[in-house]
Amino acid sequence: MSNYRIITDGLMFPEGPIAMPDGTVILVEIGRQTLTRVFPDGRKEIVAEPGGGPNGAAIGPDGKCYVCNNGGFKFVRGSEPGNMRSIGQADDYSGGRIERIDLDTGKVEVLYDSCDGHALKGPNDIVFDREGGFWFTDLGKVRGREMDRGAVYYAKTDGSLIKEAIQPILTPNGIGLSPDEKTLYVAETESGQLWAYPITGEGEVSKLGFPPSINGGRVVEAKGGWRRFDSLAVEANGNICVATLMSGGITVAHPDGGLVEFVETGDPYTTNICFGGPELKTAYITLSWAGQLVEMDWPRPGLPLNFLNS
Numbered sequence: 001m002s003n004y005r006i007i008t009d010g011l012m013f014p015e016g017p018i019a020m021p022d023g024t025v026i027l028v029e030i031g032r033q034t035l036t037r038v039f040p041d042g043r044k045e046i047v048a049e050p051g052g053g054p055n056g057a058a059i060g061p062d063g064k065c066y067v068c069n070n071g072g073f074k075f076v077r078g079s080e081p082g083n084m085r086s087i088g089q090a091d092d093y094s095g096g097r098i099e100r101i102d103l104d105t106g107k108v109e110v111l112y113d114s115c116d117g118h119a120l121k122g123p124n125d126i127v128f129d130r131e132g133g134f135w136f137t138d139l140g141k142v143r144g145r146e147m148d149r150g151a152v153y154y155a156k157t158d159g160s161l162i163k164e165a166i167q168p169i170l171t172p173n174g175i176g177l178s179p180d181e182k183t184l185y186v187a188e189t190e191s192g193q194l195w196a197y198p199i200t201g202e203g204e205v206s207k208l209g210f211p212p213s214i215n216g217g218r219v220v221e222a223k224g225g226w227r228r229f230d231s232l233a234v235e236a237n238g239n240i241c242v243a244t245l246m247s248g249g250i251t252v253a254h255p256d257g258g259l260v261e262f263v264e265t266g267d268p269y270t271t272n273i274c275f276g277g278p279e280l281k282t283a284y285i286t287l288s289w290a291g292q293l294v295e296m297d298w299p300r301p302g303l304p305l306n307f308l309n310s
Contacts, residue, residue, distance in 0.1 A: 002249070002264055002265055002266075002296055003297075004265065004294040004296040005294060006293075006294050007025070007042055007292075007293045008043075008044060009290065009291055009292045010044075010082060010291055011027075011029050011032075011044075011082070011286075011288075011292065011293060012029045012031030012032040012082075012084060013030040013031040013032075013084045013085075013086070013269075013271075013291070014027050014028065014030075014271070014287075014292070015028050015030055015055055015272050015286055015288060016054070016056045016057035016231070016272060016286075017272055017284045017293065018057055018058065018065070019275065019284050019308075020037075020308075021308070023039075023040050024037050024038060024039050024040070025037070025274075025284050026038075026047065026065065026103070027057070027286060027293060028056075028057055028067065029054075030053050030055060030070075030288075031073075031075055033050065033051045033053070034047070034049050034050075034054065035047045035048040035049075035101055046106075047065075047103055048101045048107075049108075050099055050108045052070065052071045052072045052093075052094040052095075053071055053072040054067050054068075054069050054070075054099075055067070055069065055070045055122075055125065056124055056126045056136070056137075056175075056231060056272075058126045058127060058134065058305070058308075059128075059305070060100070060128060060134070061132040061157065061306075062157065063103070063307075064101060064103065065101045066100055066101075066128075067099045067100075067101055067126075068126050070096055070121075070122040070123055070124060071089070071095045071096045071097070071122060071141070072089070072090030072092060072094055073086035073087075073088070073090055074087050074088050075087070081291075082289075082290055082292075083291075084288070084291070085288075088142040089143050095113060095119065096119065096122050096123045096141075097111070097113040098110070098123055098136065112155055112159070115153055115162045115164055116163075116164065118151075120153075121140045121141050121150075122138055122139045122140050122141045122148070122150075123136055123137070123138050123139075124137045124138065124172070125137050125173060125175045125231045126175065127175050127176050127177055128305070130181060131202075132156070132157060132306075132307075133154060133155065133157075133161075133202065133203070134157070135152065135154050135175055136152070136155065136175065137152050137153075137172040137173055137186060138150055138151045138152070139171050139189065140171065149168035150167070150168065150171050150172045151164055151166060151167035151168070151169065151172070152164075152166035152167070152172055152175070153165060154202065154203025154204075155203075161203070163203040165204065166205065166215065168215065169186065169188065169195075169215045169217075170189075170190055170191055170215070171188055171189040172187070172188055173188065173189045173230050174230060174231040174232030174243065175232070176233060176234045176240060177234065178238055178255065179236065179238055182199055183197065183199065183255070184196070184198075184205055185197075185220070185234070185240050187230070187231070187242050188229060191229075192227045192229050193229070194220040194222060194229065194232075194242055195217030195218065196217060196219075196220050196255070197218070219257075220240065220253050220255065220257055221253075221258060222242070222253035222258065225247055226247060227246055227247045227251070228245040228246055229242050229243070229251070230242070230243040230244070230272060231243050231271060231273070232273070233272075233275060233303070234302070234303040235252075235275075235300050235302055235303060236280070236301045236303045237300060238255045239252050239254060239255065240252070240255065241253075241273050243270050243271050243273050244262075244270060245268060246268050247264075248264060248265050248266050248268045248269075249262055249263050249264040249265045249270055250270065250273055250283075250285065265285060265294075267289050269288040269289035270285060270286070270287055270288075271286045271287075271288045272285070273285050273286075274305075275298065275301070275302020279301050280302040280303075281302070282296070282297065283295065283296050283298040283302070
């Protein structure tokens with residue numbers, strides 16, 4: 001079990017952590033439908049109330065927070081306080097969208113809710129490139145006996161461009177860029193696979209044919225038993241750190257393939273990781289089943305994020 005420190009608890013399915021320069025961590029609470037700031041002493045402050053299902057989050061070039069809103073989950077609770085897990089689309093599902101949130105005022109704007117006539121179903125995670133555009137995943141939604149086929153998109157912050165880059169893909173979740181920004185990484189939840197795509201242009205990737213791929217990606221192999229992949233962060237050396245459900249921890253994969261290590265947390269809903277602190281060697285991890293934000297010393301520095309700690 002990892003030697004982590006609990007910063008705060010009582011969160012309602014936290015996700016999307018952002019380690020801010022002032023030492024606070026901004027995250028979403030999907031179950032509370034809020035964007036929340038957590039202070040080093042554990043104090044919590046509601047920044048905005050976008051409703052629906054705020055999920056992945058990132059700071060853009062204008063200093064505002066861009067949020068993937070999945071439209072809302074239906075949750076069931078366990079026997080212990082804080083225990084929540086999603087089981088499908090919310091009864092009051094409000095539609096998927098990309099939102100821009102002013103951290104000073106809490107104002108929420110909807111930037112995108114569709115692409116080429118196709119509604120966004122369950123936007124999940126987001127990463128900005130150095131040019132100021134962003135890639136994001138749409139995991140889709142589950143409804144009873146059916147589920148959506150997912151997609152990966154690229155968009156601009158001024159509302160002028162959104163384009164579909166990868167589709168179909170099975171429950172795409174975590175997304176990240178290699179240090180040189182020549183490779184896009186996408187983690188699939190249900191397959192437990194991490195995929196790599198060479199970036200060939202603005203919002204464009206090259207794809208492998210069939211076989212060896214069914215979605216065009218190259219498998220970055222990182223076996224680790226029964227697992228489902230969630231969100232991810234990248235280390236400065238290029239390793240990909242994928243929050244791993246069920247087995248409960250962080251799977252660290254080498255970009256050329258293979259498992260570097262598995263960092264156990266013990267929480268079956270270990271949903272996300274980001275880096276902050278001195279030299280970006282502190283990992284902030286959301287343990288969504290426990291409802292906690294935790295931190296731990298990380299053996300290697302994280303990759304600086306564009307517009308945040310670059």
